[in-house]
Amino acid sequence: MSSGIDNETTQFHVLAVDDSIIDRKLIERLLKTSSYQVTTVDSGVKALEFLGLLEDHENADINKNTNSNPTFPPTGNFHHEMEVNLIITDYCMPGITGYDLLRKIKESRLLKDIPVVIMSSENVPTRINNCLQQGAHEFFIKPVQQSDVNKLRPHLLRGKSMENQPNNIIINSSKRKPIEECLSPSRLRAKLKELELVQ
Amino acid sequence: MEVGQLQRSFLEYIAALFREGFLDGQFSQLQLLQDESNPDFVVEVVSLFFEDSERLLNDLTKALDQQNVDFIKIDAHVHQLKGSSSSIGAQRVKNACITFRNCCDERNIEACLRCLQEVKQEYLLAKTKLEALFRLEQQIVAAGGAIPILDEFS
Numbered sequence: 186m187s188s189g190i191d192n193e194t195t196q197f198h199v200l201a202v203d204d205s206i207i208d209r210k211l212i213e214r215l216l217k218t219s220s221y222q223v224t225t226v227d228s229g230v231k232a233l234e235f236l237g238l239l240e241d242h243e244n245a246d247i248n249k250n251t252n253s254n255p256t257f258p259p260t261g262n263f264h265h266e267m268e269v270n271l272i273i274t275d276y277c278m279p280g281i282t283g284y285d286l287l288r289k290i291k292e293s294r295l296l297k298d299i300p301v302v303i304m305s306s307e308n309v310p311t312r313i314n315n316c317l318q319q320g321a322h323e324f325f326i327k328p329v330q331q332s333d334v335n336k337l338r339p340h341l342l343r344g345k346s347m348e349n350q351p352n353n354i355i356i357n358s359s360k361r362k363p364i365e366e367c368l369s370p371s372r373l374r375a376k377l378k379e380l381e382l383v384q
Numbered sequence: 385m386e387v388g389q390l391q392r393s394f395l396e397y398i399a400a401l402f403r404e405g406f407l408d409g410q411f412s413q414l415q416l417l418q419d420e421s422n423p424d425f426v427v428e429v430v431s432l433f434f435e436d437s438e439r440l441l442n443d444l445t446k447a448l449d450q451q452n453v454d455f456i457k458i459d460a461h462v463h464q465l466k467g468s469s470s471s472i473g474a475q476r477v478k479n480a481c482i483t484f485r486n487c488c489d490e491r492n493i494e495a496c497l498r499c500l501q502e503v504k505q506e507y508l509l510a511k512t513k514l515e516a517l518f519r520l521e522q523q524i525v526a527a528g529g530a531i532p533i534l535d536e537f538s
Contacts, residue, residue: 206388207432207468214417214425277463328410328471331417 197341198222198267202232202274202286203304208327212273212304215334221341227276228243229281236269236296238289270301270341273325276312291320299338299367303331305356387473389527394520397532405512409490415533432512433472437507440465444500448493458496467505469510480506 199221201212209225216223219242233239262294264272272290274283281289283303290296306327322340325333385393401407418425440461447458466481484499521531 205436205464205468205471207429207471209416210429210432211417211471214422273530279460306463306470325505328413330413355495 196220196222198224198271199267199337200232200233200235200272201225202227202272202283203228204228204275204278208217208275208304208329215329215331216273217300218331219334219338221337224267228340229283229286231279232272232274232286233289235274236290236293238293265319270344271300271302271337273302273304273337276303276316277307284319286314287319287321298344300337300344302337302340311367326333385522385527386458387524387527390520390524390527391529391532394517394524395532395534397520398517401517402534403422405475406510408473408475410470412534414472427518430472430518431470433474433512437465437477441500441504441507444503448500450495453493453496455488455491455496459485462488462503469507474507474510474514477503477510502509 199216201209201216201223203209203212203225204227206227209227213223213225224235226235230239272286275287276283283305287301287303290299290301297320300322301320302325303321304325304327305312307317308326314322323333323336389412398407399473402411402517414426414429444458444461444465447461449453462484466478466485469475469477469481480499484496484503487495489500
């Protein structure tokens with residue numbers, strides 16, 4: 186008998202934003218090897234559209250199975266019944282940059298808690314600092330490696346556990362394995378301690 | 385040719401590409417992302433790179449042929465090409481792009497034209513060699529063998 190919120194079989198859904206078709210293909214493959222569900226878009230504007238941050242109710246109604254009542258407000262990180270758990274975006278893009286996208290997400294009441302990761306081919310310390318200060322959780326130098334993508338999991342797990350009711354056990358037994366796979370025993374103890382404090 | 389011989393030829397060829405700097409570690413990363421569920425991943429990404437690069441090289445040629453050369457636009461194109469060549473491990477193309485961007489900074493048309501020639505040459509070399517590599521792969525697969533992964537550290 187499963188509870189109302191069953192996170193055991195829910196996949197994490199990552200939105201990847203990059204104007205380069207090569208880099209989109211690469212990041213998609215890297216994310217899929219970690220068993221994430223992936224949506225890729227080629228611009229910041231399309232990302233905002235997907236996230237429901239643009240005034241575009243027509244797009245929100247494409248999937249007829251969702252609530253298609255036009256007066257229902259955009260549900261932020263829900264789109265086509267698919268919640269977005271993390272956004273990874275290129276920095277240099279024509280139109281709105283990854284930095285602009287980051288700011289818009291952080292300014293949004295509905296989306297500000299979604300972790301955002303920035304990618305860039307250029308190692309510019311001021312750029313990196315600005316992004317981190319603006320709330321980016323990670324900054325990857327391109328080309329992005331598997332080891333970079335492995336760093337995403339703690340951010341995703343933290344996001345999921347914060348969605349649970351305060352009374353629920355933050356880490357249930359089905360979540361224990363993924364954390365153990367990427368943390369050493371001492372870091373695992375520290376991580377469990379940190380998560381216990383989040384109620 | 386029997387499978388073992390084909391596989392050895394393949395390993396020698398790809399080892400030379402790494403040794404001569406045509407490919408770098410990023411290409412190995414691409415190979416590691418290929419598996420039974422994505423058996424054509426490398427060819428697919430590299431094909432995208434070929435299409436994208438040819439478009440960019442055409443745009444660059446046109447941009448340098450204008451009355452008033454827009455160096456900002458040229459730099460943007462070269463930046464893109466640098467990024468995509470870096471993403472697939474085409475090291476010499478990437479390096480030629482880095483040199484090109486320096487010429488853009490100096491706003492020197494003659495130097496940029498030379499750089500463009502250099503990038504085109506490196507691109508054509510990379511394309512020829514990668515296509516040869518993929519042909520070797522096809523022969524191995526057709527002969528019933530598996531494509532060996534070069535252990536760079538052996």
